[in-house]
Amino acid sequence: MIPPAAILPLTQLAYLLAAGLFVFSLRWLNRPQTARRGVLAGVVGMSLAVLGTLLHPEIVNYAWIALAVAVGTILGIPLAMVPLTAVPQRTALSHAFGGLAAGLVGTAKYTLWLDEGALTAFRTTAIVVEVILGFLTFTGSLMAAGKLQEVIPTRPITYPRQNWINFALLATAFLMGIALVLDPERWQLFPAVIVFALVFGVLLILPIGGADMPTVISILNSYAGLAAVAMGFVLDNKLLITAGALDGSSGFILSVIMCRAMNRSFANVMFGAFGQVQAAAADSEKGTVKSATATDAADILGNATRVVIVPGYGMAVAQAQHRVREIHDQLTKRGVDVRFAIHPVAGRMPGHMNVLLAEADIPYDALVEMEDVNHDLPQTDVVLIVGANDVVNPAARSDRSSPIYGMPIIDADKAKLCLAIKRSMNPGFSGIENALYYAENTLMLFGDAKAMLGEIAKALSGEGGH
Amino acid sequence: MHEEAAGLDLWSMLMILMLATFVGFQVIQNVSRLLHTPLMSLTNAISAIAVVGSIIIAGEEKTPFTTILGTVAVAASVTNIVSGFLITDRMLKMFKSRDREPGR
Numbered sequence: 001m002i003p004p005a006a007i008l009p010l011t012q013l014a015y016l017l018a019a020g021l022f023v024f025s026l027r028w029l030n031r032p033q034t035a036r037r038g039v040l041a042g043v044v045g046m047s048l049a050v051l052g053t054l055l056h057p058e059i060v061n062y063a064w065i066a067l068a069v070a071v072g073t074i075l076g077i078p079l080a081m082v083p084l085t086a087v088p089q090r091t092a093l094s095h096a097f098g099g100l101a102a103g104l105v106g107t108a109k110y111t112l113w114l115d116e117g118a119l120t121a122f123r124t125t126a127i128v129v130e131v132i133l134g135f136l137t138f139t140g141s142l143m144a145a146g147k148l149q150e151v152i153p154t155r156p157i158t159y160p161r162q163n164w165i166n167f168a169l170l171a172t173a174f175l176m177g178i179a180l181v182l183d184p185e186r187w188q189l190f191p192a193v194i195v196f197a198l199v200f201g202v203l204l205i206l207p208i209g210g211a212d213m214p215t216v217i218s219i220l221n222s223y224a225g226l227a228a229v230a231m232g233f234v235l236d237n238k239l240l241i242t243a244g245a246l247d248g249s250s251g252f253i254l255s256v257i258m259c260r261a262m263n264r265s266f267a268n269v270m271f272g273a274f275g276q277v278q279a280a281a282a283d284s285e286k287g288t289v290k291s292a293t294a295t296d297a298a299d300i301l302g303n304a305t306r307v308v309i310v311p312g313y314g315m316a317v318a319q320a321q322h323r324v325r326e327i328h329d330q331l332t333k334r335g336v337d338v339r340f341a342i343h344p345v346a347g348r349m350p351g352h353m354n355v356l357l358a359e360a361d362i363p364y365d366a367l368v369e370m371e372d373v374n375h376d377l378p379q380t381d382v383v384l385i386v387g388a389n390d391v392v393n394p395a396a397r398s399d400r401s402s403p404i405y406g407m408p409i410i411d412a413d414k415a416k417l418c419l420a421i422k423r424s425m426n427p428g429f430s431g432i433e434n435a436l437y438y439a440e441n442t443l444m445l446f447g448d449a450k451a452m453l454g455e456i457a458k459a460l461s462g463e464g465g466h
Numbered sequence: 467m468h469e470e471a472a473g474l475d476l477w478s479m480l481m482i483l484m485l486a487t488f489v490g491f492q493v494i495q496n497v498s499r500l501l502h503t504p505l506m507s508l509t510n511a512i513s514a515i516a517v518v519g520s521i522i523i524a525g526e527e528k529t530p531f532t533t534i535l536g537t538v539a540v541a542a543s544v545t546n547i548v549s550g551f552l553i554t555d556r557m558l559k560m561f562k563s564r565d566r567e568p569g570r
Contacts, residue, residue, distance in 0.1 A: 015518075022512050026493045029505055032561045039555045042512055046547055053518040059525030064537045068524060072544025079545065080552035087503060087553070094510045094550060097542040101516045104539040108523045108532040115529075122476060221506055228513045233479055235519045241479055242486040247513035249490030254502060344499065351502025358560040364500055365564050 007055050014052025015239040021045030022243055026250075032364055049239060084359050085316050088348040092145035092217055095224045099137030102227035103194070106130035109234055110190055119184035123234065128177035130230035131190075132197045136170075137223040139201030144216055147205070148348060154210030162207055163271045169200045208270070210348075211390075215258040215269045217349045222251030254350045261344035261370075263396075263406040287438035289425065294452055297384075297419055297445055298459030301327070304381035306337045308373060310410055311353055312346050314387020315449060321360035323453035324386060328362055330460040339366050341373040341383075341410045343391035374411050383415040387449055393434045404432060418442040421449050500561065504554045511550025517543035 021041045028038030059065070082090050106127045113119045146152035159165075173196035180189045208216050225248030232240030259266060292300075301307055309328070315321060331338045340362065346353040354367055370391075377383070385392055392412040395402040412418050413436050420437060422444060436442055445452050497505050520543055524536030 018515070022515075023489055023493065025508065025512065026490075026497070026505075029501060029508060030493070030496045031498060032500060032558070032563070035501060035504065035558045035561070036555060039508065039551055039558065042508060042554075043551050046511070046515065046551075049515055049518055050521070053521050056522055056525070058522055061525055061527050064524045064527075064533055065521055065540060068520075068537045068540035069544050071541040073548050075541070075545040076548025076550075077552065079549035080556060082553075084557070087507070087557075090549070090553065091503075091506055091510065094507075094514075094546045097546050098510065098513055098516065101514070101520055101539040101542040101546075104535040104542075105516065105519050105523060108535040108539075112523075112528055112532055217506070221509070225509070225513050228516050229483060231516055231519055233476075236475060236479070237519060238479065238482050240515055240519060241482050243512050243515040245483055245486035246490040246494075247509040249487050250494045250505060250509040253491065253494050254506065257499075257502075342499075349503060350506065351499060351504070354500045355503045355557050355560070358557070358562070361560075361562070363564040364561045367500060369499055 007057060011052040011055055014048045015237075018045040018049040018052075019239050019242045021048070022246060026246060084355055086149075087355065088213065088217060088352060089145045089148040091349060092141045092148060092220065095217070095220045096138050096141035096145065098224040099134045099141060099227055101134070102224075102231050103131050103134030103138060103197075105231055106134060106234060107190075107194070110187075114184065114187055121181055121184075124181045124184045125177075126230055126233040128174075128180060128193060130227060130234055131194060132173055132177065133223055133227040133230055135194055135197035136201035136204065137220055137227055139198045140205050140223070141201075141220045143202055143205035144208075144213065144220060147208075147210060148213055156209045157206040162203075166200065166203050169196055169203065173197050173200060204270070211345075212262075212269050213348050214345050214350055214352070215255055215262070215264075218251050218254035218258055219266075219270070220251070222248050222255060225249070225251055257344060258350060261408060262404075263408065287440075289438060290443050291446055292419070292443040294445065294455035295459050296443070298456045300382055300417065300419065300443075301331060301336070301384065301456070302334060302460055304331075304336055306376075306380045307331060307382045307384065308339050308341050308368075308377065308380050308412075308415065310341045310343075310383060310385045310388045310392055310412055311357065312343075312386065312388025312391060313348060313353075314389070316347070316353075316356050316387070318387060318449040320386060320450040320453050321356055321362075323450055323457055324357075325360040325362050326457040327384075327453060327460065328366070330457060339368050339373065341370060342367050343370050343388070343410055346388060346391060370408060370410050374414075377411050377414045380415040381417065383412045383418045385412060385418065385420040386453065387421070389434055390432060392436055393432060394436055394439075395432065395434070402432065412436060413439055413441075416441065419445055421445045421447070421452050423448065501558075504557045507550050507554045507557070511547050511554065514543040514546035514550060517547065 022045050025038045025042035028034040079090055110127050147154050173193050176189045176193050225244045228244030229241050328338050342353050392410050394413045396404045396407040396409045520536050520539035523532055524540050527533050
């Protein structure tokens with residue numbers, strides 16, 4: 001048995017080591033070669049912190065803890081096994097759990113300190129911030145998960161004076177919080193703060209469209225981190241502050257990257273209700289559309305020297321990544337240089353497309369970022385577009401009236417030839433016409449992405465396998 | 467002892483918050499875009515360190531109400547820890563380079 005006097009330093013040592021390991025964990029995640037070591041460092045840090053906490057003399061009953069750990073493990077394992085297309089939903093759900101934990105701990109601490117008469121202004125302030133952030137992250141993330149799972153309509157849901165109403169709700173929650181800080185004994189205000197935060201979380205996400213989900217997930221990530229920071233202030237726990245700050249800054253950086261990739265501001269994403277049905281798109285003079293068959297496409301690809309494939313979320317929806325891999329393999333075997341151009345917002349969360357392609361066994365050195373690939377596109381023989389639309393729309397560069405004007409795009413139109421797989425000429429998800437499909441050097445491949453890619457792969461293996 | 471220390475501790479906590487945020491910015495800016503999805507699931511698991519606060523509330527059994535809240539909070543955090551680390555590792559295993567044979 002460890003003597004009681006030694007427990008506190010032991011716990012503190014465990015926390016210190018855990019904080020260091022968390023930093024190393026993220027450091028090792030920088031590169032794919034060391035990334036798995038990063039996970040190991042995180043697991044060791046977390047285990048140390050939990051063991052250090054279990055030594056705490058204030059714990060009198062371990063039964064509830066054991067029960068909760070069992071429940072958490074039972075829930076956690078299936079959540080880790082979801083298909084990779086569902087990773088955004090899973091991530092949103094885990095932000096919700098993080099927010100919930102922060103909100104509940106804040107609530108518990110408030111009632112305990114209220115009974116003990118130990119609510120200082122500082123403690124109450126920290127609790128109010130923790131509870132508001134925690135509960136708004138909870139409902140906001142549940143809403144985001146619902147939209148990603150398409151249980152809730154992904155179109156923005158708007159009503160008059162929406163931003164004013166939302167702002168008023170949040171302001172009221174904070175005003176009640178301030179009143180609570182001034183007199184912590186006014187406990188009736190506390191549940192009201194919680195309800196306002198919960199409602200605000202729902203209303204905040206309602207007007208946000210499916211295409212903005214990568215940014216929203218990142219922002220909610222940041223809020224969940226900040227809620228953990230606030231919890232650290234409440235509990236006087238420096239490890240919590242450190243880990244929460246790491247999470248918060250990560251979410252913030254990812255949100256900035258996502259906003260830049262769409263040329264939008266935070267405010268525009270959160271309050272702009274982007275993705276509503278566009279009022280009468282400008283009827284620009286459309287050219288003629290040229291189409292080709294799978295055999296033609298196989299012929300063109302097989303005779304190219306450099307090919308760039310531009311995947312979009314449509315590829316994942318059609319479950320076509322493995323067919324894409326077959327084409328990649330066939331072409332590589334013939335000595336064709338094949339690379340994948342990844343737009344930062346291709347997918348439903350940051351980096352989503354990379355994971356989907358990695359799952360299909362496409363080597364990560366074949367995945368190129370937008371900025372790097374644009375440089376090489378004029379010297380590229382063929383660009384093959386699979387399920388991408390807005391991210392290759394030249395209107396973003398040239399048409400000031402387009403809703404996506406200014407968004408950085410992959411300059412597919414600058415390649416010598418463009419092959420685009422599409423079901424029909426209907427404008428896609430965002431409802432924006434794409435002039436690329438009418439361009440001189442574009443050939444359309446009409447059909448389901450998976451079937452079309454399968455035929456191309458078959459044609460490639462049939463004609464030139466020897 | 468917490469009461470008198472609270473004023474002083476605020477500043478050391480703010481100091482830690484500032485420094486940890488700087489470290490976070492530095493380290494995370496260098497994460498390759500390839501790995502942004504695993505990054506989010508890993509930081510998610512790490513911020514579930516909230517479990518240490520919840521464990522004490524669930525284990526100290528001060529009132530039935532706080533014990534229930536603490537227990538739910540531990541369960542929520544453990545869910546994030548387990549699923550976060552597992553799925554991060556599962557995704558990272560899939561990233562293979564050209565010269566490395568699949569399966570390693």
